[in-house]
Amino acid sequence: MKKVILTAAAIFAFGFANAQSGAFKLGAHVGLPTGDIKDVYSVNLGADLAYTWSVAEGLDAGITTGYTTHLLKSDFEGDAAGFIPVAATAQFTLTNNIFLGVDLGYAIGVSPSENDGGFLYQPKFGYQMGDTGLYVAYKGISVDGGTFSSVNLGVNFKL
Template sequence: MKKIILTGVAIFAFGFANAQSGAFKLGAHVGLPTGDIKDWYSVNLGADLSYTWNVAEGLDAGITTGYTAYLGKDGVDAAGFIPVAATAQFTLENKMFIGADLGYGIGVNPSGNDGGFLYQPKIGYQMENAGLYVSYKGISVDGGTFSSVNLGVNFKL
């Protein structure tokens, strides 16, 4: 728990120190589990917080965190993760974008969930203050992968 708190503090301190050149985004997503876990989990729900900087024309990069949970079926405990990742988004023509998150999903629950490598490619539409996207999220853990196809929304703060 101490690692999680220190990681969160570091992310927000770095973000606030550079607040002049970037933007916060707050979002939510819902998804359908796929692959190894689809028989054991019914839905993926989560909330996301990111801070990005414009590093080149049409390219934003930054850091992201939040919480994502895979809700279990038939008495299976929910699996929860706190992602700590780098994020990037490249805006194409007509406000369409492609992007990706790469990092680590810290396992929160159930007991014994040590987390794993997190990857999330995205494609979406970015409006002035909000964005809609479709993504594939995977968290590689010992014994398999927590994965889902997600629909998400984010709002610039």
């Protein structure tokens, strides 16, 4: 856990050191659980914060974090599964408005207490309208014993 936190701190420090050409993005997403968890969890909700900078024409890269939770269906007792993602993010603009993106990193398990987290991957397909982006994504968090996966609809705003 210490290594994950130190790695996240180093990534954020590097991102802020290159702040002169970058932009913050604030967003939210909602999704439907799929795969291993669809019978137990009803919805995936989350908030995202990213810092990206232009690395080439049409390509932005950076870091992202936030909070994502999978809420239990009413038939089940217990805590929702919560994660704090710490990931690299990239977005490639295909046309003036259409983009492809991906987040890769680690999702730190927050709840329940036995949640150790796991590898995070999230490919995205979206539409950019000025400072607002809408996207569809498939989010997967590989944990011991399965994968927390969902199909999400999200929005982000450049600040």
